[in-house]
Each structure stands twice: as structure tokens, then as C-alpha cells.
Amino acid sequence: MTPDERFMARALDLAARGLGETNPNPVVGCVVVRGGRVVGEGLHRRAGGPHAEVIALQKAGARAKGATAYLTLEPCAHTGRTPPCAPLVAASGVARVVVAVGDPDPRVSGRGLRLLRAKGIRVTTGVLRDRAALLNERFLVAAARRRPFVLLKAGLSLDGRIATASGRSRWITDERQRRAARGLRRLFDAVAVGIGTVLADDPLLLPEPRVRRPFTRVVFDRRLRTPVGSRLVRSVSEGRVVVLTGPRPHPRRRAALEKAGVDVLPTRALTPRGALRALDGIASLMVEGGSALLGAFLHARVFDQVVLFRAPMLLGGRNSLSAFGGPDPKAPADGIPLAPGADRALIAQDPALGAVVGAGGEVWYPAVRVRRG
Numbered sequence: 407m408t409p410d411e412r413f414m415a416r417a418l419d420l421a422a423r424g425l426g427e428t429n430p431n432p433v434v435g436c437v438v439v440r441g442g443r444v445v446g447e448g449l450h451r452r453a454g455g456p457h458a459e460v461i462a463l464q465k466a467g468a469r470a471k472g473a474t475a476y477l478t479l480e481p482c483a484h485t486g487r488t489p490p491c492a493p494l495v496a497a498s499g500v501a502r503v504v505v506a507v508g509d510p511d512p513r514v515s516g517r518g519l520r521l522l523r524a525k526g527i528r529v530t531t532g533v534l535r536d537r538a539a540l541l542n543e544r545f546l547v548a549a550a551r552r553r554p555f556v557l558l559k560a561g562l563s564l565d566g567r568i569a570t571a572s573g574r575s576r577w578i579t580d581e582r583q584r585r586a587a588r589g590l591r592r593l594f595d596a597v598a599v600g601i602g603t604v605l606a607d608d609p610l611l612l613p614e615p616r617v618r619r620p621f622t623r624v625v626f627d628r629r630l631r632t633p634v635g636s637r638l639v640r641s642v643s644e645g646r647v648v649v650l651t652g653p654r655p656h657p658r659r660r661a662a663l664e665k666a667g668v669d670v671l672p673t674r675a676l677t678p679r680g681a682l683r684a685l686d687g688i689a690s691l692m693v694e695g696g697s698a699l700l701g702a703f704l705h706a707r708v709f710d711q712v713v714l715f716r717a718p719m720l721l722g723g724r725n726s727l728s729a730f731g732g733p734d735p736k737a738p739a740d741g742i743p744l745a746p747g748a749d750r751a752l753i754a755q756d757p758a759l760g761a762v763v764g765a766g767g768e769v770w771y772p773a774v775r776v777r778r779g
């Protein structure tokens with residue numbers, strides 16, 4: 407490891423501590439180094455809170471003069487909830503800035519780096535880029551695609567089934583796998599299910615451990631059948647519940663849900679794309695089933711990543727529910743090709759993702775590896 411890589415690795419470790427709490431912002435870490443010694447470090451802990459650069463430079467104080475600042479993400483050049491960081495970095499007196507990965511947000515992209523260079527600061531980019539990109543994958547992909555990052559998640563038998571024909575799914579996966587899935591929710595702004603799942607399973611859909619920032623649970627429900635007495639609705643104080651419904655919601659059911667604290671969102675077309683447009687302010691969504699909803703997202707090709715928790719069992723049955731329902735493909739060629747080797751359990755092992763992955767035999771098909779046919 408070069409010294410640059412070593413300090414960037416430290417900045418990435420710091421950034422990773424913010425995972426789950428900075429949404430919808432990215433996680434960011436910063437280390438300020440002078441004469442080979444760390445003189446200040448910081449991380450972005452929550453949206454609306456101080457940025458990593460600000461904390462690290464404050465700690466460094468006068469020692470920032472002539473120092474090198476290691477940043478896991480290009481500093482912002484626009485005013486959001488807090489003032490822009492690039493001018494602050496420039497004013498701190500650092501002589502050099504090392505950045506792991508650029509920010510694709512059009513308000514930032516390249517502007518932060520240009521501003522630093524214009525002030526005579528030496529800028530190096532791309533140090534531990536892949537690790538940094540993986541850490542903020544949801545944020546970076548959403549910014550580049552200009553729609554929320556979408557993960558499709560299912561817990562299934564080896565023959566690809568998520569429930570019996572009568573809709574019973576408890577349990578196919580084991581507790582370790584289910585705990586990992588609840589942990590995965592921490593990385594997302596929101597989770598979504600179809601009304602079929604709410605009626606069959608009465609799920610809670612909260613992350614575990616809980617997050618302190620806002621977390622949204624979304625139900626796709628054209629006829630407003632979400633029961634007011636469901637665990638979802640009863641737990642609305644722990645996380646917002648949004649029911650996406652058709653253009654003319656049933657007035658009485660709507661009033662009852664709204665009275666219980668649910669946001670009922672009439673949507674012209676309850677397609678995956680229409681829903682994503684309606685979900686304003688949500689930058690990452692984990693779609694958790696059931697079969698019809700996962701199938702709809704697959705069919706519409708609206709997803710960036712798939713995580714399948716595969717239980718070591720065969721369920722069988724002609725009518726057991728397949729993980730991805732939706733319209734039937736006409737030929738095998740209509741399937742979605744994944745990268746070579748994807749069938750051989752590509753398990754995400756990145757330590758930066760900490761306890762979130764790898765706990766339960768899950769198979770990840772990450773965004774960068776999903777090739778659209």
C-alpha cells in the first residue's frame with residue numbers, strides 16, 4: 407500500500423461508520439495529514455449534520471497549512487443544508503487534496519475539483535476508487551441514473567420459490583439470513599412491498615438495528631386494501647408509511663388510513679417507473695416482494711442490484727410462488743443475462759460494508775455486474 411492508499415483507507419473506514427445514518431446523503435470520511443502524521447479526521451454522521459471535511463479541518467486548525475487532505479468523495483460546490491465544502495477546503499491552507507471518487511451529482515461533478523485546482527491546490531483523484539464507489543454505490547448510481555437506486559431482494563428456496571401456492575412463506579430462510587436482510591434495510595431510504603405481502607404476512611419492514619434518520623415503508627396498493635390494524639400502520643410512529651394507490655382512491659379507506667398517519671399517494675400509473683417518480687425525496691429503494699411486485703420491477707428492467715437469500719432447501723410444487731412473477735417471458739433469450747460466474751455465488755465481502763452483508767449465505771448480483779441483454 408502506498409502512503410496515499412493507507413490514508414485513504416483510513417478515510418474510508420471513517421466514512422463507513424456513517425453507513426445507514428447519512429441517507430439520502432452519501433457517507434464521507436476525511437483525513438488531514440501533515441509530515442506523514444494525521445492532524446485531523448472526521449466523518450459525515452447524518453444528513454443535515456456537519457460534513458467530514460469541515461470536522462477534519464477544524465480539528466487540524468493551523469496545522470492544515472501545507473497539509474494533504476484525503477477525501478473519500480469529491481467535495482461539494484453547491485449550498486445544500488450546509489454551506490459548500492470545496493471553498494472551505496481551499497481556504498484551509500491545504501497544499502494537496504486526494505479524492506477517491508468523483509461525485510456524479512450534476513451540481514457537484516467536477517466543479518469541486520476545478521475550484522480546488524483554480525486555487526493552486528494539487529489534486530489527485532482515483533485513490534482506492536473502487537472501494538469508495540462500492541461504499542456509496544446507492545448514492546452514486548442514483549445520481550448517475552437520475553432515479554432512485556433499486557435493489558430487488560427475496561428469500562427463496564434453491565428452486566427459486568418464495569412461498570407455497572397458498573401464500574405461506576414463513577419460513578423459507580433461517581433467522582441468520584432474515585437478520586442480514588433486516589440489516590440491509592439500514593442502507594436504504596425506503597423499502598417497498600405489494601399489498602399481497604401485507605395481507606399474507608403482516609410485515610413490519612423496519613431496519614434492525616433501527617436507524618435514527620427517517621425511514622419510509624411503501625405499499626403498492628391500487629384498491630387501498632392496506633388494513634388500518636396492520637403492523638405497518640400501527641408502527642407509523644417508528645417509520646413513515648406511504649401507500650401508493652390509483653388515481654381515484656376510495657374516499658372512506660383513504661380517510662381511515664390518513665387518520666392513522668399513513669401518507670396516501672394517488673398515482674396515475676402504478677408502474678415501477680411511475681412509482682419511483684411519485685416517491686419524491688427517496689434516493690434508494692429496496693423492493694422486498696412479493697412475487698408480483700418483484701416480477702413487475704424485473705420485467706420493467708427497473709433495478710440496479712439483486713440480493714437473493716437462498717435457503718438450502720427445495721420447495722417444489724407446480725404452483726408455489728416464484729420469486730419473480732410478472733409477465734411470462736416468451737423465450738429463454740428474454741431472460742436477463744448476468745455477468746459470467748454470477749451463478750457461482752458472488753458474495754459481497756467488502757469489509758467497509760461491515761455487518762450488513764455476508765451474514766446469511768446471500769448472493770449479491772451487484773449493479774456493476776448486471777448486464778442488460
Ligand SMILES: NC(=O)c1ccc[n+]([C@@H]2O[C@H](COP(=O)([O-])OP(=O)(O)OC[C@H]3O[C@@H](n4cnc5c(N)ncnc54)[C@H](OP(=O)(O)O)[C@@H]3O)[C@@H](O)[C@H]2O)c1
Pocket residue numbers: 559560561562567568569570572573574575576578599600601602603604606607626627628629676677678694695696697698699700702727731
Ligand atoms: N420469501 C420472500 O422473500 C417473500 C417476500 C415477500 C413476500 N413473500 C410472499 O409472497 C406472497 C405475496 O406475493 P404476491 O405476488 O401474491 O403479492 P405482492 O407482490 O406482495 O402484491 C401484489 C399486488 O400488489 C399490487 N400492485 C400494485 N402495483 C403493482 C405493480 N406495479 N406490480 C405488481 N403488483 C402491484 C397489486 O394489487 P392491487 O391491484 O390491488 O394494487 C398486486 O396484486 C405472499 O405469500 C408472501 O408470503 C415472500
